[in-house]
């Protein structure tokens with residue numbers, strides 16, 4: 001998704017903006033640009049390609065002003081070209097604008113502006129927005145009590161349908177930035193004699209930890225010494241300045257080759273943080289500080305409904321298993337993008353959960369709003385503090401795993417599994433789970449970081465397997481019950497960072513079609529837990545073997561696999577069923593990472609992908 005950075009202060013804006021854009025690269029983009037105000041005009045540099053290329057191609061002294069905006073673009077309207085890169089400059093040269101989102105009525109606005117003599121250099125909806133702003137600025141009488149610039153932005157946005165996070169400069173206002181948001185995240189950083197704008201905290205954390213999270217419909221007007229926030233209806237908003245708890249080094253590689261590798265290996269510590277302070281005194285259940293729903297009300301819930309996208313949706317499928325297994329309450333799971341249009345019949349005592357690492361995924365946000373529109377309480381499981389979904393939910397659980405920079409979700413995913421397991425415990429102990437079972441469950445949860453640490457020790461073996469399997473073009477991932485969603489997650493990991501086709505299925509589903517794919521050129525990854533499903537999974541493996549399919553088995557230590565059945569065996573520790581999905585995920589995270597590395601893929605910024613999908 002697009003990244004936005006703005007700066008106004010005493011330093012050279014371009015250097016700070018380009019540094020911020022580099023920290024936003026993980027969001028996914030295909031072009032970048034920066035515009036700085038100097039002596040009544042814009043110094044502009046923008047091009048298709050990486051921020052690095054922009055830095056190399058832009059002699060720093062050429063862009064010398066102290067007020068500027070910068071952007072990384074993830075193409076929606078118009079191809080990946082220099083002309084389509086942001087910032088866009090209005091055809092009268094007065095306005096520079098960057099935008100994250102989609103202007104749905106841009107075509108009709110463009111037609112109108114063409115009749116007013118505006119010209120266009122790009123195919124983007126953003127340039128239309130920029131020229132519309134210039135049009136209103138030209139028409140806006142100089143209003144002494146409020147800046148003409150601010151009022152023309154307000155007027156412009158009232159004509160816009162769609163989503164936006166924008167930052168705007170005007171040549172007549174050398175030390176002002178106006179920014180606004182609706183559906184795309186935007187944060188104001190309050191520094192020491194300087195202000196910054198960013199799509200997320202990682203772009204500005206190196207300069208300040210004091211931030212204001214803008215809400216939908218708000219406009220911020222920043223000058224060199226102050227800022228004010230108003231709504232589209234010009235009502236004043238009293239800003240709340242939050243302090244970010246994580247540090248800039250959390251968003252650094254710290255010696256790893258990729259953020260994904262770092263985030264895989266920091267899972268033991270990350271999962272400790274997810275659990276910190278969340279066990280009851282008596283050690284028999286979990287506790288959450290921010291659910292904002294009483295135990296009495298929670299007891300009345302007769303169905304839980306989870307909404308999410310991608311890996312977060314896989315985490316919901318595991319939570320479904322665990323809550324139904326341990327709390328005996330029915331759970332429904334839907335893709336957020338589907339839920340909002342399905343208009344399904346819903347019960348009266350349903351509690352909704354959204355799950356989203358970024359807390360900005362627009363489909364999940366829209367599904368949350370749809371559920372609230374229907375009068376339901378919605379709780380959020382999210383990682384980014386202060387994110388839109390977290391703020392619009394009625395309560396919820398922060399994951400506290402720190403920034404996840406790699407596009408492929410790893411520590412955030414296992415943290416979501418852990419929160420799901422803790423919820424199942426909490427709800428179970430409110431119902432039929434005994435004290436002693438609760439104590440045993442808590443012990444299992446507390447043992448998760450060590451189990452993950454032990455599983456990470458198989459990394460060298462998995463790296464060797466990855467080297468031998470990197471040339472295959474198709475994979476199947478197969479698991480049963482709570483390991484079926486882990487099979488889906490393993491397939492998604494491999495797809496999204498190595499670009500290899502992979503599918504996840506319940507193991508027994510093989511016989512209903514997918515087994516037609518099996519040959520020596522289509523390996524299968526099986527999750528093989530000891531216990532009741534062991535024999536069933538082994539017979540599925542034998543069906544594959546009989547057709548010369550190669551097998552990589554992720555098997556718990558006590559599984560006595562028939563000799564020669566699996567070509568590769570990755571052992572994971574025996575563990576409580578509630579935490580098995582977490583432990584079983586680690587090997588397939590490593591497998592996909594090492595295969596992608598072997599193929600020299602752009603592991604942290606895979607093609608076509610974005611870390612947070614804030615456009616529909």
Ligand code: AGP
Nearest residue numbers: 310311356357358361407408409
């Ligand atoms: C996971 O590796 C992907 N990057 C993607 O599926 C992601 O899980 C999905 O876009 C949801 O993101 P969210 O958790 O930030 O809402």
